[in-house]
Amino acid sequence: MKNFKLTGLLLASTFLAVAQTATAEEVTIYSWREQEIPLWQHISDNNLIDGVTINFVRLNSDDYDTKLRIDLQSGGPDIFQGRAGAAWLASFIDAGVIVPLEGVDLSNMAPAAMTAAMGADGQIYGVPFAIQMESIIYNKGVFEASGIAVPTNMAELTAAADALAAAGVTPMSFGARSGWWLNQVVGEVMTAGMIDDATSQGLIDGTVCFTDPAFVATLEAVAGWQAAGYMNASPMADDYGAMRTAVALGEAAMMIDGVWSSGPASPMYEIDPDLVMGFMPVPGDNGKVYAFGDGTYLANAASEKADAVAAVMAFTATRDFAELFVAQVGELPAYGAEYTVEDARLSMVAEMIATNSAAPTPFFAYALNAGEPSYGQLVADGYQALLSGGSTAAEVAATIQAGLNSWNYVGAANCQ
Amino acid sequence: MTYKQKARIQRLALLLPGVALYGIFNFMPLLGLLGLSLVRWPGIGPSEYVGLGNFMQLLGEPYYRDQFFNALFQNVYFFVIIIGAMLILGTGLALLLSFRTWGRNTYRAIFFIPYPLAGAAVAFLLNMMVETRGPINTLLVKGLGVMDAPIGFLGEPDLALSTLAVFYSWHRLSFAIILIMSAIIAVRVHLLEAAMLDGANRWQTLRAVVFPVLGPAFILITVIVMVDVFNNADYTLLLMGPEAGPLRNTDIMGTFLFRTSFGGSATSVNINFGMAAAIGLITALLILPAALYLSLKNLRKD
Numbered sequence: 001m002k003n004f005k006l007t008g009l010l011l012a013s014t015f016l017a018v019a020q021t022a023t024a025e026e027v028t029i030y031s032w033r034e035q036e037i038p039l040w041q042h043i044s045d046n047n048l049i050d051g052v053t054i055n056f057v058r059l060n061s062d063d064y065d066t067k068l069r070i071d072l073q074s075g076g077p078d079i080f081q082g083r084a085g086a087a088w089l090a091s092f093i094d095a096g097v098i099v100p101l102e103g104v105d106l107s108n109m110a111p112a113a114m115t116a117a118m119g120a121d122g123q124i125y126g127v128p129f130a131i132q133m134e135s136i137i138y139n140k141g142v143f144e145a146s147g148i149a150v151p152t153n154m155a156e157l158t159a160a161a162d163a164l165a166a167a168g169v170t171p172m173s174f175g176a177r178s179g180w181w182l183n184q185v186v187g188e189v190m191t192a193g194m195i196d197d198a199t200s201q202g203l204i205d206g207t208v209c210f211t212d213p214a215f216v217a218t219l220e221a222v223a224g225w226q227a228a229g230y231m232n233a234s235p236m237a238d239d240y241g242a243m244r245t246a247v248a249l250g251e252a253a254m255m256i257d258g259v260w261s262s263g264p265a266s267p268m269y270e271i272d273p274d275l276v277m278g279f280m281p282v283p284g285d286n287g288k289v290y291a292f293g294d295g296t297y298l299a300n301a302a303s304e305k306a307d308a309v310a311a312v313m314a315f316t317a318t319r320d321f322a323e324l325f326v327a328q329v330g331e332l333p334a335y336g337a338e339y340t341v342e343d344a345r346l347s348m349v350a351e352m353i354a355t356n357s358a359a360p361t362p363f364f365a366y367a368l369n370a371g372e373p374s375y376g377q378l379v380a381d382g383y384q385a386l387l388s389g390g391s392t393a394a395e396v397a398a399t400i401q402a403g404l405n406s407w408n409y410v411g412a413a414n415c416q
Numbered sequence: 417m418t419y420k421q422k423a424r425i426q427r428l429a430l431l432l433p434g435v436a437l438y439g440i441f442n443f444m445p446l447l448g449l450l451g452l453s454l455v456r457w458p459g460i461g462p463s464e465y466v467g468l469g470n471f472m473q474l475l476g477e478p479y480y481r482d483q484f485f486n487a488l489f490q491n492v493y494f495f496v497i498i499i500g501a502m503l504i505l506g507t508g509l510a511l512l513l514s515f516r517t518w519g520r521n522t523y524r525a526i527f528f529i530p531y532p533l534a535g536a537a538v539a540f541l542l543n544m545m546v547e548t549r550g551p552i553n554t555l556l557v558k559g560l561g562v563m564d565a566p567i568g569f570l571g572e573p574d575l576a577l578s579t580l581a582v583f584y585s586w587h588r589l590s591f592a593i594i595l596i597m598s599a600i601i602a603v604r605v606h607l608l609e610a611a612m613l614d615g616a617n618r619w620q621t622l623r624a625v626v627f628p629v630l631g632p633a634f635i636l637i638t639v640i641v642m643v644d645v646f647n648n649a650d651y652t653l654l655l656m657g658p659e660a661g662p663l664r665n666t667d668i669m670g671t672f673l674f675r676t677s678f679g680g681s682a683t684s685v686n687i688n689f690g691m692a693a694a695i696g697l698i699t700a701l702l703i704l705p706a707a708l709y710l711s712l713k714n715l716r717k718d
Contacts, residue, residue, distance in 0.1 A: 066678050069459035087685045095461020177571040179661045180681055236662060237548045237568025245549070372479055372686050377659070380681075384662045388573055406479070 024053045025308040030080040032061040039328035049315050052308045078303040082296045084116035086366035098125050099301045104314050110336030116293025120366045126296030127316045128334035133259040134189045135289040140276040142253040153283050161230040164253050173252035174235035175243030176387045179380035187379040189256045190218040192290040192358035193282025200360035206411025210401040219393035235387050248272050259349050264330045291357035293334050371407030378403040453693035470694040487672040495645045497581035506592030514600045531590040535650040542583045573665040580651045592637050599633040635714045639707050646703050669699045
């Protein structure tokens with residue numbers, strides 16, 4: 001009898017589910033983020049958005065832009081993920097694919113994440129989806145083995161590096177073959193750690209030049225680490241993967257990297273499943289970590305399912321979504337108000353972002369990247385020239401300034 | 417129907433599939449490229465007609481012009497290493513394989529193994545070989561102890577492009593070996609016998625009888641490789657990314673074209689399919705005369 005009831009219940013729920021999917025509208029989402037597959041599967045399976053099922057299409061990160069652009073010529077997805085910043089959004093805005101976001105309450109989103117969704121005109125075009133932190137990441141086991149406390153200023157960092165080097169450990173692992181890492185991670189983390197926020201903002205506004213001693217000092221610090229032998233022997237030979245491998249193996253103690261490397265899906269745990277990583281800012285005068293919105297959910301203005309799309313977009317800005325995001329993706333959402341984080345590592349990162357992250361994000365600043373060569377390009381090239389011994393810190397700073405001046409960026413008149 | 421009419425129909429019918437396929441997949445896109453090169457278009461939305469603006473920007477603006485000439489010269493360098501390796505090593509190995517030496521078929525199989533592999537697989541395989549933790553660096557630093565620090569084959573600005581050229585050569589060498597070997601086999605045996613009877617030694621026989629026959633094979637290899645390395649950039653794109661690091665030292669025409677149409681990084685703003693089309697057309701124009709000259713020379717010989 002009990003079994004019979006159960007079967008009846010199952011049957012009834014199946015019917016219900018079928019009935020629901022029959023009326024539900026399917027919204028297609030394009031993404032390059034593999035880690036979001038379980039999240040959207042969960043949302044779709046549990047009907048968390050009324051009357052909407054999700055068809056989450058994950059494309060390869062490398063040719064995401066290519067496929068997205070091609071598909072948008074014939075309709076394309078209803079919603080797609082965009083990379084952070086006005087530079088990436090520009091051509092989609094110009095083409096009318098995305099329009100300023102309306103009807104979504106963004107008041108609870110973290111302010112640091114909003115630049116990810118902001119167009120060059122200052123309007124918000126999407127809902128930011130993840131907030132990432134970048135800092136020095138260190139192998140806790142290596143620090144403990146050498147009896148090293150987390151450095152809180154540059155002198156302590158130097159002392160720690162000396163102690164590590166004496167113990168036969170590479171203090172700092174650099175993967176300078178990866179240009180994207182140099183501009184998006186190293187440049188930004190060095191700035192957040194060593195330059196006070198007002199001066200960094202001045203770099204973006206053009207009131208402070210890149211030849212300013214404060215900026216040159218960030219380059220000198222990196223060159224100094226290399227000169228003092230605190231870095232792997234040939235930083236230009238190692239790429240991002242090799243850099244992480246060295247830290248995971250314990251051959252190196254520290255690296256400058258994003259919090260994503262400590263997430264559950266990080267390949268570093270394949271090398272050492274018991275690896276424990278700690279985070280600290282570059283302990284310069286500013287002493288802050290760097291936080292940024294990783295990207296945005298964008299609604300295709302040409303989608304025929306406007307209501308369903310609006311429902312999904314609105315859902316991505318809610319606390320429910322934020323908590324699902326933490327649980328299913330293992331990353332911090334771009335949600336700024338209170339929400340539950342059960343994971344100890346993530347709650348610590350959330351705390352650091354909330355209390356000690358730098359506000360200016362030169363890499364994503366449209367004013368510095370609106371022309372070519374962009375700031376991002378110049379910084380990547382600059383660090384490679386620095387680390388391959390081709391240029392000094394001052395020369396790199398001058399090259400960055402000259403490159404920006406060549407397309408008359410906002411500070412060109414001020415920094416000739 | 418007369419015989420002549422039948423013959424004409426037959427000729428047309430035989431030509432049609434080839435012409436249609438070539439026309440649809442090669443010739444029409446080429447014409448499309450011509451149109452595309454006259455507009456400014458980021459890949460979505462409306463395009464803006466700029467006439468020869470893309471060409472003028474490419475050759476006039478220092479930012480683009482420097483990249484263009486850098487990519488072009490590096491592409492020539494890349495090509496020279498590859499074609500040198502293919503013709504010299506390829507001929508050497510083909511000759512060795514053509515002698516009736518012991519284990520010849522085994523060697524032939526070994527040389528041919530890389531060729532059917534996908535470019536991406538070869539790229540990552542060889543990348544693993546030259547990494548700082550890879551077998552080559554381990555041997556140099558720990559095994560033989562001849563180096564203090566690992567060599568950054570793909571990280572050092574001076575080495576990266578040459579390393580990629582070596583990758584390419586390793587992958588496609590067997591293609592050269594096969595073509596050269598088939599040419600060697602075509603050498604008439606009685607000519608070789610006659611040379612030997614006349615008292616020529618092995619080297620003299622090679623120089624006077626075999627090498628002259630290899631000309632057409634060399635030309636064919638040169639043309640095919642040239643067209644490939646000036647149009648494709650699979651190794652650079654896969655291993656170094658569209659920014660063609662370090663410091664654009666591995667930038668060749670294919671990567672420059674890719675970067676122009678799809679952007680090099682998250683901060684790329686000037687994405688323009690029209691400019692990419694212009695780069696493609698100029699590349700085609702640059703290699704066309706050489707390719708035509710070599711092919712025609714080949715035809716006349718036959």
